[in-house]
Amino acid sequence: MSNEVTSDERIAKVKRLFEAAGSSRYGGEAISQLEHALQAAMFAEKSGAPSTLIAAALLHDIGHLLHALPDDAPDQGIDDLHEELGGRWLAKYFAPEVVEPVRLHVASKRYLCTADAAYYELLSGPSRQSLALQGGPMTADEARKFEAHPHFQHAVALRRWDEQAKIPHLETPPLEHYLPLLAAGLLAS
DSSP, rough: OOHHHEEEEHHHHHHHHHHHHHSSTTTTSSSSSHHHHHHHHHHHHTOOOOOOHHHHHHHGGGGGTTTTOOOOOOTHHHHHHOOHHHHHHHHHOOOOHHHHHHHHHHHHHHHHHOOOOOOHHSSSHHHHHHHHHHTTSSOOHHHHHHTSSSTTTHHHHHHHHHHOOOOOTOOOOHHHHHHHHHHHGGGOO
């Protein structure tokens, strides 16, 4: 990793967040937050996604690392609104090409449950539980409006990688592999 990337305080903040809280469990899944983030980024990279979308895949659940709620908040009926929390935090440092797919990845789950009849069956138990807390599937009108969003396609792609990224013991590149890709999405200093 270049000195320029490691010296950028914005990227260093992301790295510190993963170091501090990345080992926490990912909801009711059998993997950690960091494992989930790395898997999503790996799937994005393998698909040939642009650097900004790979960065969004890595950072899509950063909001979970920013709050003090317990890992079992959904079991307590609490939606942590991590997509909004993460989106606000990322918007201070990253361009919309990174921020918007992150901010929209929960809406994308709601959308896909409406637009793709088979998608709901792909959801893990914890993902179905959070879907209920997040408003359930979109109405047809909500789905049409969502399709008009300029970051719609990237948000839906991110959501599909998000759902795949729940495989225990899957080998991925380390966090350091993805940190240079974050530089492509940084706001100009």
